[in-house]
Amino acid sequence: MYNLDKIINIGLKIGVDFIEARFQSNSNLTITYFDGKPRNIQHGFDNGIAIRIYYKGAWGFSGINNEDIEKGIHVAYKMAKKASEKIDQKKELKISKHEKARSITKVQIPFENVSIEDKLEVVKTISQDIEKHSEHIKSSTVNYNENVDKKIICNSFGINVEKIESYLHLSCTAIGLMEGNRSRGYEAIGSTGGFEVIKEKNGYNLGEKVAKKAEMLISAKGIKPGVYDCVIDPILAGVFAHEGIGHPSEADAIVEGNSILKDMLNQKIASELVTIKDNPLIEGTYGNYEYDDEGIKGQEKIIIKNGYLNQFLNNIETANILNHEMNGSARAASYLNEPIVRMSNIFFDKGDYKFDELINEINFGLYLKGFVYGYVTPNNGQYTFKCEYGYVIEKGEIEYPIREVSTSGQILETLKKIDAVGNDLVIEGVGHCGKEGQFVRVGDGGPHLRARKIVIGGSE
Amino acid sequence: MKDLIDICNKAIRFSRKYQIDSCEVFSSSSYIFEIGLKKNELKILRNKIDKGIGIRVAINKSVGFSYTSDLSKIEDTVKSAYNIARVSPPDPDFKSFNDKGADNRIGLVNDEDIKNLNVEKTLDIITQVRELNLDKRIISLNANLTVEYIQVAIANTFGVENSDELTTSGIIVEASSREGDNFSGSFDFMYTRTLKEINAVELAKEVCKRAIYNLNKSKVSSMNTTVILDPICVSSVVGESIAAGLNAENVQKKRSFLSEDIGSQVFSEKLNIIDDGTIADGIGSLNFDAEGYPSRRNVLIDKGKIISLMHNSYTAKKENKESTGNAIRGSTFWDYSSLPSISPRNLIVEKGNKKIEDMISDLKKGILIRYTGDSPNIVTGDFTGIINEGYYVENGEIKFSIVEATFSGKIKSMLKNIVELSSDLKNVGNMRLPYIMIEDVSIGGGI
Numbered sequence: 001m002y003n004l005d006k007i008i009n010i011g012l013k014i015g016v017d018f019i020e021a022r023f024q025s026n027s028n029l030t031i032t033y034f035d036g037k038p039r040n041i042q043h044g045f046d047n048g049i050a051i052r053i054y055y056k057g058a059w060g061f062s063g064i065n066n067e068d069i070e071k072g073i074h075v076a077y078k079m080a081k082k083a084s085e086k087i088d089q090k091k092e093l094k095i096s097k098h099e100k101a102r103s104i105t106k107v108q109i110p111f112e113n114v115s116i117e118d119k120l121e122v123v124k125t126i127s128q129d130i131e132k133h134s135e136h137i138k139s140s141t142v143n144y145n146e147n148v149d150k151k152i153i154c155n156s157f158g159i160n161v162e163k164i165e166s167y168l169h170l171s172c173t174a175i176g177l178m179e180g181n182r183s184r185g186y187e188a189i190g191s192t193g194g195f196e197v198i199k200e201k202n203g204y205n206l207g208e209k210v211a212k213k214a215e216m217l218i219s220a221k222g223i224k225p226g227v228y229d230c231v232i233d234p235i236l237a238g239v240f241a242h243e244g245i246g247h248p249s250e251a252d253a254i255v256e257g258n259s260i261l262k263d264m265l266n267q268k269i270a271s272e273l274v275t276i277k278d279n280p281l282i283e284g285t286y287g288n289y290e291y292d293d294e295g296i297k298g299q300e301k302i303i304i305k306n307g308y309l310n311q312f313l314n315n316i317e318t319a320n321i322l323n324h325e326m327n328g329s330a331r332a333a334s335y336l337n338e339p340i341v342r343m344s345n346i347f348f349d350k351g352d353y354k355f356d357e358l359i360n361e362i363n364f365g366l367y368l369k370g371f372v373y374g375y376v377t378p379n380n381g382q383y384t385f386k387c388e389y390g391y392v393i394e395k396g397e398i399e400y401p402i403r404e405v406s407t408s409g410q411i412l413e414t415l416k417k418i419d420a421v422g423n424d425l426v427i428e429g430v431g432h433c434g435k436e437g438q439f440v441r442v443g444d445g446g447p448h449l450r451a452r453k454i455v456i457g458g459s460e
Numbered sequence: 461m462k463d464l465i466d467i468c469n470k471a472i473r474f475s476r477k478y479q480i481d482s483c484e485v486f487s488s489s490s491y492i493f494e495i496g497l498k499k500n501e502l503k504i505l506r507n508k509i510d511k512g513i514g515i516r517v518a519i520n521k522s523v524g525f526s527y528t529s530d531l532s533k534i535e536d537t538v539k540s541a542y543n544i545a546r547v548s549p550p551d552p553d554f555k556s557f558n559d560k561g562a563d564n565r566i567g568l569v570n571d572e573d574i575k576n577l578n579v580e581k582t583l584d585i586i587t588q589v590r591e592l593n594l595d596k597r598i599i600s601l602n603a604n605l606t607v608e609y610i611q612v613a614i615a616n617t618f619g620v621e622n623s624d625e626l627t628t629s630g631i632i633v634e635a636s637s638r639e640g641d642n643f644s645g646s647f648d649f650m651y652t653r654t655l656k657e658i659n660a661v662e663l664a665k666e667v668c669k670r671a672i673y674n675l676n677k678s679k680v681s682s683m684n685t686t687v688i689l690d691p692i693c694v695s696s697v698v699g700e701s702i703a704a705g706l707n708a709e710n711v712q713k714k715r716s717f718l719s720e721d722i723g724s725q726v727f728s729e730k731l732n733i734i735d736d737g738t739i740a741d742g743i744g745s746l747n748f749d750a751e752g753y754p755s756r757r758n759v760l761i762d763k764g765k766i767i768s769l770m771h772n773s774y775t776a777k778k779e780n781k782e783s784t785g786n787a788i789r790g791s792t793f794w795d796y797s798s799l800p801s802i803s804p805r806n807l808i809v810e811k812g813n814k815k816i817e818d819m820i821s822d823l824k825k826g827i828l829i830r831y832t833g834d835s836p837n838i839v840t841g842d843f844t845g846i847i848n849e850g851y852y853v854e855n856g857e858i859k860f861s862i863v864e865a866t867f868s869g870k871i872k873s874m875l876k877n878i879v880e881l882s883s884d885l886k887n888v889g890n891m892r893l894p895y896i897m898i899e900d901v902s903i904g905g906g907i
Contacts, residue, residue, distance in 0.1 A: 034713060038549050042525040043540045044797055045533065046512070063508040065529040072507070079505035082583065086502045086590070116547050124549075138714045175715060175839050182717070182840040225682055225866065225904030256499045257600040258636055260643065336508045375833050377848060379600075379636040380643045382863065384834065384846035404837065406844045408866055409906075457844045457866030457904045 004049075004154040010073050011053060012156055016080070018054035018093050019073075020155040022293065023047070024335040029111070031119060031144040033127035038120070039141075048335035051076050057090035058083035059317075063336035093320055095157045099297065103163040103290040106283065107194035111146045111166065114195045119144065122198065129207030130174050134215040138177040142207070145169045146195075153295035161295035167286065167441060168197040169430060172206045176214035183220065183403065185213035186370070186388060190286035190430035190441065200284070201428075217389050220403040223456065229365035230407070230454045231358050231393070236371050238429035238444030239385050241276050241346045243376045244411035246444075247435075249303045249311075250329075250341040251318035253378050260381040260412065264309050270415035272307040273351055280328065280344030286430040287345035287443035291328065294339050298328035303346075304415075315341045333438035340436060348446030351421025358420055358450045360396040366456065367391040367398055368407065381411040384457075406457040414451060422447035461623040464489060464613035467531065471515055472615055474538040480517050480545070483538070484557045484616035486750065487513040488794045490608055493577055495586045497603040502590065504604070514789070514796040516557065517541040521550035527797040555777035557751065559618040564754035569741045571654035574607045574627035581655055582607055582629075589633070589664045597675065598668050600636045605629065607655060612794045614752040624747045629655045633664045635671035644677060644861070646670035646849060647831075648692075651743050651889055670849075677861040679906040680852055686826035686879075687867065687901045688819055688853075691886035691893040693829045697836065697843060699807055699891045701871045702733055704838040706760055706768075707802045708775035717841025717871065718766065727764040728878035730812065734759050735770060737785050737805030744793065744805035744890035751787040751800050758784050760807075764876075772802050807891040812881030816895045819880055821856035827903060828853055829867060836871050844868040847903075864906030874898050 004021040011019030025047035032040040048065030053076045060080030062072035084090070127142040149165045171188035187210040189201035198204060232240065245261075253259035261269070280289045280298035292298055294316050302310050314322070315330035318341055330339035359367065370388030377383075386406045392399045427445035468485040475483035489511035496504030512529035515537055524544030528537040573581050582605055589603045606629065613623040630651040637644045648667050652658060689697055701717075710716040718726070737755030739745050748754055751773050759767050769775075772787035786805065790798030820828065827850055834845030850862040875898075882895035 038551060040525070040799055041523075041544045041548050042527070042799060043544060044526065045528045045530060045537070045540075046797065047530055048510075058502065059505065061504070061506045063506070063510075066509060066511055066531070068509070072509075075507045079507065079579075082579070083502045083505050086587070116544065120547065120549070177714070184837070184839050225868070225902070256602065258499075258602070258634075336510055338506070372837075373835075377645070379645045382846070382848070384848075384866070386834070386844070404840075404842065404844070406834070406846065406866060406868075408846045408864060410864070455864060455866075455904070455906055457846070457868055 004152060007051060007069065007073060008154055008156050010070065014077055016053045016055045016077060018156055020052040020153065022050040022332070022335065023152040024050065025150045026147060026334065028145065028147045031123045033123050033142045035140055036128045036131060046334070050332065050335040050338065052338055053077050053080045054093050055080035056084035057087040061338050065335065091320060093316070095316060096326065097296065098158040099295065100160045101291060105164060105166045105192045107166050109195040111148065111194055126172065126204065126207040130172065130211045133208045133211035134176065136176045136178045136215055136218055137174050137211055139175040141173045143171045151293065153293065155295065159295035161291045163291055165192065165289060166194055167192045168195070170198060170203045170206060172210040174210045174214040176218040178218045181218050183214050183217035185210045185217060187213070188430050191284050192288040216401055217403055220389060220401040223402050223405060225457050227453050228456050229362050229452045231362065231367045232449045232451065233369040234426045234445050234447060235429050236368050236385065236387055237348050237446030237449050239371045239374045241348050241446060242343060242442065242444045243374045243385065244383055245276050245303055246278065246343045246346045247376060248378050248381065249313055251312040251314045251322060251324065252341045254312055255318055255321050258379050260379060261309060267309055268307050269309050269412055270304055270307045271418045273421045274304055274307050274415055274418055275302065275349035276304040276346065277302050277349055278313060278343050278346040282345055282427065285345045285427050285443040286441050287343065289344060292330045292339065293332040294330040296326050296328040296330065298344065301327050313341050313343065315339055331440045333440055337438045340438065342435065342440055343433065343442055345427050345443035347425065347427050347444060348421065348449060350423050350425035350447045353420045353422045355422055355424060355448050358422055358448055359393055359398060362393045363395060365393045367393055372404065376411060383411050384408040407454055408457060409455045414454065417451040417453060418449055419452055420450040422449065424448060461611045461613060461625060464611055465615065465621065465623050467513060467534065468613050468615035471513060471534050471538055472617060474535045475517060478542045480519050480542060482518045482557055482617045484516045485513055486614050486789065486796055488610060488612045488796045490610045491577060492606060492608045493579065493582060494604065494606045495582055497586050497590055497601065499600045499602065500590055502586065512796040513537065515541045517545045518557065519545045521552060521554045522548040523551065523554055524548060525799050553778045554774065557616050557618065558620055558753055558773050564747050566738045566747055566755065567740060568626065568745050569653050570625060571627040573655055574629060575609050585658060585660045589660050592661065592664055594668060595672055597637045597639050597672050598635050599638045601664065601668065602634045603660065603664060604632045610794050612746065620752040622748050622752050626653065626746055628653055628743050629658055631658050631660055631663065633667045635667045637671040637675055639675050642675050644671060644674035646674055650887060653741050653743055674849065674861040677863045679864050680862055680903065681905040681907040683903050683905065684900050685903055686823060686897060686899050688823065688826065688828045689896045689898065690828065690830040691888050691895060692831050694809065694893040694896050695888040695891050696832055696834065698809060698875065698896065699893065701836045702760060703804050703807060706766065706770055708769040708771045709802055710838060711769055712775055712778065715839050717838060722766050722769065725765040726872060727761065727875040729764045730878050730881060731761055731764050731875060732810035733761040734808050735786070735804040735806065736808060739806050742806035742890065749785040749787040750789040750794060751783065753783045753785045753787065755785045755805060770802050770804060772800050775802065804890065809893045811883050811885050811894045813883050814880055816882045816884065819882060819895060819897055820853060820858065823853050823856060826853050827851065827862065828858065841871045843871050843874065866904040868902050868904065874901065
């Protein structure tokens, strides 16, 4: 193990304004089954050190996985110094909280207590389940991924946080084929914890679930592009929250002038029914952590409160620039990256509508479910989300399924179109969010939502 | 690179202690330097050194893989790969690792400035962008320059032993524009093997110009019309479809919409596509692929007919064929922590014979689509994408920038309906692509 205090001391001796050293190691096991057979079983062990230096308004960074740590410190310093010559506004860096803490994910069954053979058996069973539950499955993938991250974060302000984060992700894809029609079903679960996560999140049923979905979608119809009243399921609601509001409320985007939410704090930007929160402290979610990767304690952030833009997500740097409170939103994918502003678990808060009421009040519309992927152009709020499937709603009744459709629009306009929020909040969207080349585990969710007059790209 | 070969051979030696059939060791190191301009301020300066090994061990038909960046743990990593292979159920389709190493020297272009990590030169490029006089309507300009020096080595128990190196540089420029309450923006990027090919100032000027033009925006109504795809959009619609659709693994697993069309004439006769891992200045070029096979040039589509798939050793041996040299590891192609998968090395869509200016001026009515963030559904062959940046064209002139519109269709019919390809190619990542004109594409409008 490297001595992080020594790195801090070298930095202080050079005369930097701030130095942070982060040791990060990751141990992971991935098991992939294709069509009921093993395709890839792999183990990885990765460790290294990230060094960040702030000097006269500029940052320098080194991420290193070999022995040349001292050189890394000097290169980071050299870069910060060089950059500081070209910076006019030399902002001082302050930290209001500095903790010494140790945080370990609660685990019932540590991964190391389960043999590879037993893990293989679980994945194999799920994989073989897929073909059992539908005769039209032409191909399937099951992917099991366990990780244990160890991180130690020290900085020259006195932060010293050591944490162990353990988490599991399990996903299934099934491809259906019948009379030339193809379909694709996807299901995933994930959470912090150990091997028990599979049972807690009903992972053993994942094969059956995905097979039934793919089976149903084979005969699903396409729909005409156009404008529809829509009910949105918790997975897609989570994507709206994540892509539509989460990314624009990351304070680095605000600082860079690259967010549609810039200058909108305390303004009404959504229907008063809308409250959106980001919270890393919820156990049993995929975006769960106690301390962030700058060593700041995580907390609940209310980004939109009853329709009003209330709060941004901040790291040490953005909090300093904007004079906001730090709120523990800094995450780094590995020792090769600096911590940047990220979400944890983002979700629409629940309202008081029952699911049936949401549907009943639609004369002709769509019930949109699941998602394939989505993104938003941050500076204009234009979004596109591809839903996995949906149903046509006619006269208040759910009728027949439709296949993959995309929905697009401008996020702030769409948030104003939400006219009912369900009471059935779940945070079960699990994913790996990419930003500036860094992928981190995140959760998202919400209750069912209803929005009027949504633009739908067709699939007919 | 000698030290990487030594590391590989050290792991091979450890592997001989175990009851195994064969072992393959891939090792790479990358020295990365990144400079970022954010909101026109010199912001990110990053130095990364990443070095490690990935080991595959085969026992009969069972394969185990393990990797590490901790080179004091080479023996543990071999053991971990062995332990996985030992408990893995056999894969009847697995035959062997690469047993045909070949020395194949093609003489690729590498940049000494990048190899020597010339920080000053990279700083100069970004400083030039920073010193640009910007229009008041440009509210932020971000530019990210990354240079990378990668060394790669591979060795296996069949006697394959090879090493090579490459340098790359890449720049991404994004501009945001604003006029009153009206926001817009644009972006562009380029990747090359040398720094001197990066023309950052020109790129930034063009991006700012487009970001300002895009403030002049409007919705369109739904229609079926002729579209011209910019090379960036071609990379999503055509490039990704072919890259994934002719990936032998997808075809063998029936996950490709082209599974039933191999050897058939399914696209427009104007469409010719090759993949070439030997182009001297291609960012996907190296003497060999990520399993040590010699890089080569393969015709994928000839006059609309599908000629060949892209293989690695696993998919090729499954069909008793030779690998086409398309094994890569991870998104960077040479990532020691990833298993080999399949990708085009440098995908080239052959150019046509009309200039893009003439393609636009001859267009009576249609849409020029510059960028979509969407990808085709490779399984079904459906495409639905938002037009993130696009222009309405009437009587040969660009009239306005489009918002809130989508375009969609079956990839197969889109590639059948190609009527024109431009006479100039643009590099988009590891692809070289023309503008492509396609008839009868469905546009979903916001009106």
